[in-house]
Amino acid sequence: MIIVENLVKRYGSHRAVDGITFEVAKGELFGLLGPNGAGKTTTIGVLSTLLPADGGRASIGGHDVAGDPGGVRRLIGVVPQEIALYQDLNARDNLLFWGRIHGLGGKALGTRVERLLELVALGEHARQKVETFSGGMKRRLNLAAGLIHNPEVLFLDEPTVGIDAQARTKLLALIGDLAADGLTIIYTTHYLEEAEQLCHRIGVIDQGRMVAVGDKEDLISQIGDEDRVRVQVPSERHRALTSAAETWPGVDSVSERRGKLEIRVADGGAVLPPLQAWLAAEGLDLAQLEVIRPNLETLYLNLTGRGLRE
Amino acid sequence: MRILVLVRKDLLRAWRDRRAFVVNLLLPLLLTFIMGLSFGGGIFGKSGISVIPLVAVGEDVPSALRDRLAEQLAETDFFALEWADSTEARRRVTRGEAAAAVVLPPGAVGDYFRGEELRIDVWKDPGRPLKAGIVEQVLQRALRQVQAGEAGYRALWPDDEESMPPGAEEDTWSDLFAGDMNTVWKRWRRVGGEGGFTEVGEWFLARMDHQVALSDAMAESRLDLAVTDAAATPDVAESREINLFSYFLPGFSVFFLMFGVAASARDLHRERAAGTLQRQLLAPLGTNHIMTAKWLSSVVQGAAQMLVLLVAGAVLFRVDLGPDSWSLLTLVVLTATAAASFFMMLAVVTPNEKVMDNVSTTVVLVAAMVGGNFVPVDAMPAWITYVGRWVFNYWSNSGFSLVMVRGESLAHDLQPAVVLAAMTVGYGLLALAFTAWQRRRGGLL
CATH class of the missing domain: 3.30.70.920 (Lrp/AsnC effector binding domain/regulation of amino acid metabolism (RAM) domain)
Known part of the structure; x- marks a missing residue:
């Protein structure tokens, strides 16, 4: 579903992404694990067509990221690190807006919004302004906004940053359900336990390079079992x-x-x-x-x- | 259609943002109200003004007299007089190059000395009420002096130089003023006999005619000053009541509009910081869609704000919005579009909200100063007026002066509308080009 080959992204002389290569199969939950500044968000930026690559190539669902960004955007949903929502609008209006700019409308959009609000357990708060939400509620709505147009691939960029343990558990369970439903997910995090708990496979990224890729057992076996x-x-x-x-x-x-x-x-x-x-x-x-x-x-x-x- | 979705979102946010509502609408309304009340006290009382440009028309006035008049007025350091034909004079006043035109009709000077009535026309620039008013007052005073001089001349040098009947001179006046007509009559009969009656009667009637002529000279001048706005034709000049606040309300409204539209353009930075701009870029939308929608919502908010202030001025302070509503509406929209394009351009070339905030505030204040939002442009030095022509609000103010003060339609002088439209397109295209360039290099994020 996702193929990345020798991807390079430079900022001046700094190589934020330095020749990364990996693949993600359809329905797989792939974790990009690395410390802050490792290049995880930049990789997501390039794959989601927001940033132009300086080298290598990447494709999603057969659409080249550089050559057919429109085709890529139709397939993907992105849940950014920031709470990319309108704080002065209520939860429902936010989802309606994001749905409409993806070309949805009418009853179908209304039904989709109600379903997503229920999915993220915000049905009772649909008419409440986002600025009044707790951190966990905002994160869940942020996730719902990324799902509004029913994407085939979802990029989750450190979705649990800044929320308490209870809210994190709820959110991780939600993501697990999405993966179980067959959604292809790339999940970036610097929380080890999240990657271990959720991801089918993990790519360890550091200083712009992919230093290891595999499932949990594969990776651990690389350092022996003693x-x-x-x-x-x-x-x-x-x-x-x-x-x-x-x-x-x-x-x-x-x-x-x-x-x-x-x-x-x-x-x-x-x-x-x-x-x-x-x-x-x-x-x-x-x-x-x-x-x-x-x-x-x-x-x-x-x-x-x-x-x-x- | 997706542009409308984006515009709807911005308007919905603006509507629900109480702070923006207060800052962009309630505060300007309150300040407009205070300013409207202030004008009741006469804001011009202590204002200084620069040299008043005047143009005079008098095709048969001798050149020596023309030069002498121009020199004497120049020596006052208050007027700058130039002579021109009537077409050129009207053009200069209409375009604001002269505060007023003083028009002496052909043959006027000669006719006046022959004892005929003289009408002097004054075409004033309604956009310069202060200077045109001064010119009118000065001319009125000058005419009153001429009138008084004429009356005095007639009293001192009566045109009937005949002497009184011989022998009757000594006491006749004292008897007349005493009302002793019997004595006067007896004296005239004694002096003139039967024939003397007729002679004295004729002399008396001649004196009475003289007194009547003197009284007429004081009561009704042969000089008539007709003052009309230059925008109206001399034959059908209508007298329009101009409220002093009419000159300043558009300036204030444009000033508040600039702040409102700048705040709206700053939202681009807020969206970038919040990540909602990036999320929009992930939808099937181009940067042009996003920028156009942001521009359009700024235009709607700015135009609505301005219309509310103008209507409030009309309702609360009886400001005359001019006879042509379509011209007014067009000008409001063009002002909003030019402002939105300008501040969108400023938003895309500034790196973040803080810088945009500082830059836009500075730009608004400077542009308001040189563009005539605080002080009428004609009261400023010429070089500031020249600088002002480079900012859109100068042309907005000129347009509102044309529509609201002179009572013309925009078609009468298309320059303000054309310049505003050109600035809208020019700044807008620059903003779009810069955004597209930023997008290609990933600088929008």
Whole structure:
């Protein structure tokens, strides 16, 4: 449904999108995961025809983004990061307006608006001005506005920014329902748990480049399935601890990493008793201990050396 | 049709925006009301004015007299007099190049000295009430002086130089003033005998004729000053009551319209910041649709605001909106279209709402100053008037002066309407071209 090949977008000398390539199948919910400034929104901007690409190509539903922007726009809906609604109009008037500029009208539009208001649980607030809504209500209406013309592909650009946990849960459930109905969705976020919870496949993006693409299991397997136990002891005792750890059951390797010893082991919990015994025998206090299980965050840290929520 | 959807949305938002309603309509109405009341106190009382340009017509006035008059008026530092034929004089007054024309009919000077009546026509520029009024007052005073001089001359130098009958001179006047007609009669009979009666009677009647002539000279002048607006033809000149607020209400209305339309154009930045502009660009709409709709809604709001203020002026302060409603309506719409195009252009070349806010406020105030919204253009130095011609509100003010003050239709002088239409198209095309260029490079977002 969506094909992106070596997409490039520059702002002056800065390459905001630097040769990104990925594909999204029909009905798939694809997550673009990356920190702020990684190039997620710019990628959405190019794919939705709002920004001209400086290189590469992209097509949606067979329509080239640069060559046939009108064809692309007929297929897509975009839910931007901002609450792109008229705050001084009520919820119903907002949806009627967005429907009309997409060429809808008459009873069909009225029915569609009522259905969407019910879908996003705003039916009772249809005549209420948007400026009086809570953050979560605004986000839901923002989503409804992106769906008003019944698009085949939906771009969701960080739709949960700035809302509380309860509203986020409600919104994520709604998005999950849309995906279950077969809508093709590209979902950008810097919240790891959202990508893990919702997306069929995830593309990890950093500094304009796609550093990894696949489903959750594929991605995690890229960094192996071992736990890592990191322990801090005086540096003159590293050699002794390394010798001891190599004898413990299940330990694959021991190495030094940023002043700490990192023990790679199939089950991190299994090395804790012998480790405590060794520390007691050596008369050392436990200064710092960390058990890291393989997940998307460790993958991301492994790939970029930076945290996701920067 | 989608343009109308966009326009409807903007108008709906404007209607529901209480702040905009207050700022764009209630506040101007309140200020107009206060200003209307202020004019009752005579705002011209202390205003200074520049040299008054005058044109005189007198085809058989000797050139030496013409030059002398022009020099003497120039020495006052108050008038600048030029002589011209009647066609040129009317043209200059109609176009506002002269405050008034003083017209001496052919043979007038000679006729006057032969004792015939003299009518002097004054064609004044209704768009310059202050200066034309001064000219009228000065001429009225001059004519009164001439009239008084003539009467004094006749009293001092009676044209009947015959002396009184001999011997009757000494006491006759005192007897007459005493009302002692019996004594007068006896004296005349004694002096003239039977034939003396006839002689004295003739002398008495001649004196009575002289007194009647002197009384007539003081009561009815042979000089007549006929003042008409230059816009009216001399033969069918109608007297129009011009309310002083009529000169200023259009200027104030255009001033408020500029603020209203600038605020409406600023909405483009607000939509960009809110993301609604981007969302519109995702619909099957071109940037031209979006810009045209924004322009159209600005025009509707601006024209409506202006009409409300003008109608309020007419209702509350009896301002004469002029005899030609279609001309007035056309001018209101052209003013709104030119303003909308201008401020749309300003909106697309400014990077954000804050810059647009600062720039548009400065532009509105400067344009209002040089374009004649606060002070009548004819009371300003010539170079400011020249600068004013480059701003649309100068032409709006000129047009309203033509329609509301001079009572003409726009067809009488198409220049203001044509310039406003040209500015509408010119600024509008610039705004569209710049927006299309921004869109191509993604700068609209």
